[in-house]
Amino acid sequence: MQGTESNADRGSWNSKLGFILAAAGSAVGLGNIWAFPSKVANNGGAAFILVYIFCCFMIGYPVMAAEMAIGRKSGKSPVGAFKSLIPGNPFFPLVGMWGVICGFMILAFYNVVAGWTASYIFEEIFTFTGDLSLAAVFADTNNGVKNAAFAIFFMVASVGIVTGGVSGGIERSNKIMMPTLVLILVVLAGYVATLPGAADGLRVYLVPDLSKITPQLIFAALGQSFFSLSLGMGCMITYGSYLNKKQNIPNSAIWVTSSDFSIAFIAGLLVIPAMYVAQGSGITIYDEAGKLIGGGTLVFSVLPTLFHQMPPVIGLIVGVLFFLLLSIAALTSTISLLEVPTSYLIDEHNWSRNKASIAMGAAILSVSMVIAFKPALVDTFAMIFNDIGLPLGGLFISLFVGYFWTITAAKGELSKGHPDFENSWFAKLWPVFIKYISPVLIAGVLGASIYQLIL
Numbered sequence: 001m002q003g004t005e006s007n008a009d010r011g012s013w014n015s016k017l018g019f020i021l022a023a024a025g026s027a028v029g030l031g032n033i034w035a036f037p038s039k040v041a042n043n044g045g046a047a048f049i050l051v052y053i054f055c056c057f058m059i060g061y062p063v064m065a066a067e068m069a070i071g072r073k074s075g076k077s078p079v080g081a082f083k084s085l086i087p088g089n090p091f092f093p094l095v096g097m098w099g100v101i102c103g104f105m106i107l108a109f110y111n112v113v114a115g116w117t118a119s120y121i122f123e124e125i126f127t128f129t130g131d132l133s134l135a136a137v138f139a140d141t142n143n144g145v146k147n148a149a150f151a152i153f154f155m156v157a158s159v160g161i162v163t164g165g166v167s168g169g170i171e172r173s174n175k176i177m178m179p180t181l182v183l184i185l186v187v188l189a190g191y192v193a194t195l196p197g198a199a200d201g202l203r204v205y206l207v208p209d210l211s212k213i214t215p216q217l218i219f220a221a222l223g224q225s226f227f228s229l230s231l232g233m234g235c236m237i238t239y240g241s242y243l244n245k246k247q248n249i250p251n252s253a254i255w256v257t258s259s260d261f262s263i264a265f266i267a268g269l270l271v272i273p274a275m276y277v278a279q280g281s282g283i284t285i286y287d288e289a290g291k292l293i294g295g296g297t298l299v300f301s302v303l304p305t306l307f308h309q310m311p312p313v314i315g316l317i318v319g320v321l322f323f324l325l326l327s328i329a330a331l332t333s334t335i336s337l338l339e340v341p342t343s344y345l346i347d348e349h350n351w352s353r354n355k356a357s358i359a360m361g362a363a364i365l366s367v368s369m370v371i372a373f374k375p376a377l378v379d380t381f382a383m384i385f386n387d388i389g390l391p392l393g394g395l396f397i398s399l400f401v402g403y404f405w406t407i408t409a410a411k412g413e414l415s416k417g418h419p420d421f422e423n424s425w426f427a428k429l430w431p432v433f434i435k436y437i438s439p440v441l442i443a444g445v446l447g448a449s450i451y452q453l454i455l
């Protein structure tokens, strides 16, 4: 009876496209639109993008396929998945637990940043109506009470969708939200390209200066790729656990990876040129050292300037749509972040979906409340749980698949739903990437960076 109950609460995806959209919805979020452009600016423009592409496709993509395979084979979220694939191993369930903790902590700060995006919808409206003091309240990322209110709003929305279950809640909402998001982003990027000053931004964004590739840039690109692709904490294990055997995993994972990369790329195509357009109206975009200013408030400072200079009604529509788009993108990611700790309670402790998501939501929200009043913590949390935590998880997932669960077992799972698996390039290359390339590169980059941080 218990089994039936938890199965009903686990759920499954209704369609092939539904899964891809939900996984892409998890991947596409603040990581693409808020974090990526600012990392590009901080790390010297196009050179960052080159390293980032490498991280996404050579490290991220193989790990994503591995996570989905682990999830589908075990039918479990991370802790249970590791337990069931090699029973008795005491270490890997801890890796799963680390994933649950990263999901918890990332969501705690993500909620606050998501709240900033939603509050900028009101900033745009009040700027348009001329209520400038009200607009300033909504624009203030340091206003604790306002931050807290919006973080609560986001958590309630995420809990609402996650309690709705896998196909009804998560899948249905993503099907509508994802395509809308892409459409609005492309239109805006196209518009910005026509404005004076945009050409300078496009040059910085598209013409790489290879001398800018530093160890720090590589560390930033690796962490950003894991964060943006939702990897290293078992999110794709969890989403994979709702998959049926007909889905082609290598194929789905390449769709998710390339759409996530493309959307980040388009977001940069919007934000970086917009910085140069804003410079034309007196906004400072370089620091004293002559470096582009990135940072957590970049999109919130540069883009509204752009919107406010548009003809009144158009500016209002574009500004509101943009921040609405960001909020939507954030919501499809917060639900996946919440799903990981929630499904842990459902799978490992037999909680009902309602009880699990409400309890986890409340616990995470209590940490969000601290961050709401001390927003500088966002950077600290991002450093520990994204930049270090996620690649670390990815390292152990690669080692797990390559050396413990075994490549043969993983290939057995990956071949299901793939008509000509044995002859595919994927079947030949993936084992090499997951066994050698990904663990060596992740360990190298993490090791070097932690060494530098400590010294």
Ligand code: PHE
Residues within 6 Å of the ligand: 026, 027, 028, 029, 030, 031, 032, 106, 226, 227, 228, 229, 230, 231, 233, 235, 333, 334, 336, 337
């Ligand atoms: N990928 C999401 C984004 O880019 C964030 C996320 C990270 C979601 C990890 C789930 C797991 O915004």
